[in-house]
Amino acid sequence: MLDASMARRFAAELIGTGLLVFFGAGMATVTFGFRAFGSSVAAGLLITGVAFGLVLTGLFAVIGPISGCHINPAVSFGAWLARRISLIEMVGYWIAQMIGGLLGAMLLWGVLVNSPFYSRSRIGLGATGYNSLSLLHTSGGGAFLIEVVLTAVLVLVILGATRINAVAPAAGAAMGVALALVNIVGIPFDGASVNPARSFGPAIVVGGLALSQLWLFLVAPLVGGILAAGAFLLFSEVGVGAGARAQPAMTMAGAEEGVPEAAAGRAATTTPAMPPGSQRVVSGGTTTEGGAGQAGQGPASGQGSASGQPPPTAPGRSASATPPEGNRLKQSAATSGSGETIVV
Secondary structure, rough: OHHHHHHHHHHHHHHHHHHHHHHHHHHHHHHHOOOOOOHHHHEEEOOOOOOHHHHHHHHHHHHHHHHHHOOHHHHHHHHHOOOOOHHHHHHHHHHHHHHHHHHHHHHHHHOOOOOOOOHHHHHHOOOOOOHHOOOOOOHHHHHHHHHHHHHHHHHHHHHOOOOOOOHHHHHHHHHHHHHHHHHHHHHHHHHOOOHHHHHHHHHHHOOHHHHHHHHHHHHHHHHHHHHHHHHHHHHHHHHHHHHHHHHOOOOOOHHHOOOOOOHHHHHHHOOOOOOOOOOEOOEEEEEEOOOHHHHHHHHHHHHHHHOOOOOOOOOOOOOOOOHHHHHHHOOOOOOOOOOOOOOO
């Protein structure tokens, strides 16, 4: 049964994928369909790639806390293989993303059709393709290979950037930069899909040759997602093993309490040890601790406590007199972590 939380995530993926296709494919259409890049193809590649990256970065800030901002069936497939989402969630994400891609393409077409210079058969809709649809006239095999490699890189970056201890702003920036990079590299070869939903929507709306080549852009990114998930799991296992070897040693007492030796050492230095015969002075009063100075231990303590008088002193010597040189005790003061003064 579809609960409210899952419905929110599916809706976020649908909207996010639609916006990615609308802005990203829209920029590709304006740049390469209308030849807005002028005399510099490199400028067109750069601006289109950056547009895709900026859209993903902005969407991550909005729907990242809701659904993770996959907006790409290959990313959802990799997340499922990495055991981050369930099979039911992955299927739901796929359906939402495909619908979102189609709606985004239809919205883009609805905007462009109002221009007298637009022709669906001539301008297209930013659709991906190979052979005659490629700037470099890349073959089908070359397009398949470049899609696998670029998608694997993109999904691996996204899985790494969205791990548990990752910083959210850095994750969004890393995802945006990765998508921009793979688009800049891949557009000359086949239009740079790396996202089945991004190719699905425009191909359905445009039809023709783009639709007949759609199968490649549905299959190749999923293969890339498999490779990315395998590499991510491999790196994660290696990291866990190295982290286990780097754990600090445990003391016997710390092992029982689950406290590392380093923490136990810090705790031990918080309160200085009380040497025998020392006195702890608290708020002007003297509390005798340690050695023969503890109450109820030793003859001196017994004499003082039984008569209520201080222990007798030698004739001719005051209680504060300095003992002979052989018995002289060094006096020192140490301040504990709680502000108490210890006199030895």
